[in-house]
Amino acid sequence: MSASYIDEMHEAFRSELVYRPEEIPLECTPGPKEMEQTLHGVMKLNGLIIRSLEEIAGRGANAVTYRAGKKFGHEIAKYFQKREDVEGALRELSDLLRGQYSFEVWKPEGEESFIIEKDGETFIYLVFHDCIVRQTLRRNGLEQGGPLCQTLYGYVVGAIEEITGRKARLEIVHTGPNACLKKLILK
Amino acid sequence: MDIRVDKDACVGCGLCVKDCPMHVYELQDNVSVPVRPNDCMGCLSCHEICPAQALEHRGIYPARRHYIDIKVCEMLRKVI
Numbered sequence: 001m002s003a004s005y006i007d008e009m010h011e012a013f014r015s016e017l018v019y020r021p022e023e024i025p026l027e028c029t030p031g032p033k034e035m036e037q038t039l040h041g042v043m044k045l046n047g048l049i050i051r052s053l054e055e056i057a058g059r060g061a062n063a064v065t066y067r068a069g070k071k072f073g074h075e076i077a078k079y080f081q082k083r084e085d086v087e088g089a090l091r092e093l094s095d096l097l098r099g100q101y102s103f104e105v106w107k108p109e110g111e112e113s114f115i116i117e118k119d120g121e122t123f124i125y126l127v128f129h130d131c132i133v134r135q136t137l138r139r140n141g142l143e144q145g146g147p148l149c150q151t152l153y154g155y156v157v158g159a160i161e162e163i164t165g166r167k168a169r170l171e172i173v174h175t176g177p178n179a180c181l182k183k184l185i186l187k
Numbered sequence: 188m189d190i191r192v193d194k195d196a197c198v199g200c201g202l203c204v205k206d207c208p209m210h211v212y213e214l215q216d217n218v219s220v221p222v223r224p225n226d227c228m229g230c231l232s233c234h235e236i237c238p239a240q241a242l243e244h245r246g247i248y249p250a251r252r253h254y255i256d257i258k259v260c261e262m263l264r265k266v267i
Contacts, residue, residue, distance in 0.1 A: 129229075129250045135252070135253040136254075139254035173208055174208035174230060176230025177230070177232065177234070178231035179228055179229050179250060181228055
């Protein structure tokens with residue numbers, strides 16, 4: 001390695017900037033467009049972690065990712081006002097998370113209410129539009145509905161448990177390139 | 188939701204009928220017909236699966252596409 005190359009490399013990490021501990025940065029640097037490479041790097045890394053986890057842990061991978069999602073759900077929702085109304089809790093959650101995950105409560109045209117009762121089950125359909133999980137899977141050419149989707153499953157269940165105190169489970173009904181349909185089954 | 192099927196392009200394979208979880212499409216005279224367009228939740232699986240690219244959705248919410256590389260798109264734009 002030549003000395004000039006090392007000097008050049010060191011030069012790239014030096015500046016005249018005076019940085020004091022009390023100066024809290026008020027915005028992310030660099031700007032969003034320059035963050036693209038970082039975002040792709042994170043997506044690639046996440047994809048590889050999930051692929052490796054699946055290879056080593058097999059079906060156990062789902063339990064790990066579900067747990068991670070559930071923690072995330074509890075973490076986000078603990079600042080919410082506790083309420084019993086699941087439909088309202090979901091709407092609130094959806095507004096707060098726009099950007100990472102955006103979802104809406106959804107019903108087929110024939111149904112009267114968003115809370116559907118069918119075959120002894122009470123459930124709500126959720127359509128996930130923007131989803132960092134889907135983006136990551138498609139970035140890596142991985143199949144949808146696998147362990148990484150379990151994070152979302154855990155996330156919604158954790159948040160609902162935290163807000164309403166009710167137990168729930170989430171079922172993936174359909175995955176698509178633009179949106180995914182999930183069924184939140186209430187217990 | 189406004190779903191349009193290009194009748195000349197549709198090959199009547201029925202893949203959209205099988206794939207749609209909300210049973211939006213039906214095959215009529217070997218052409219796919221969106222019989223329940225209001226039940227469509229906009230997943231666009233039918234777009235991905237249609238070999239003839241015969242489908243068009245209007246009034247849909249396009250999900251963010253972070254996985255598309257801006258640099259690759261810039262290069263493609265130059266070529267196309």
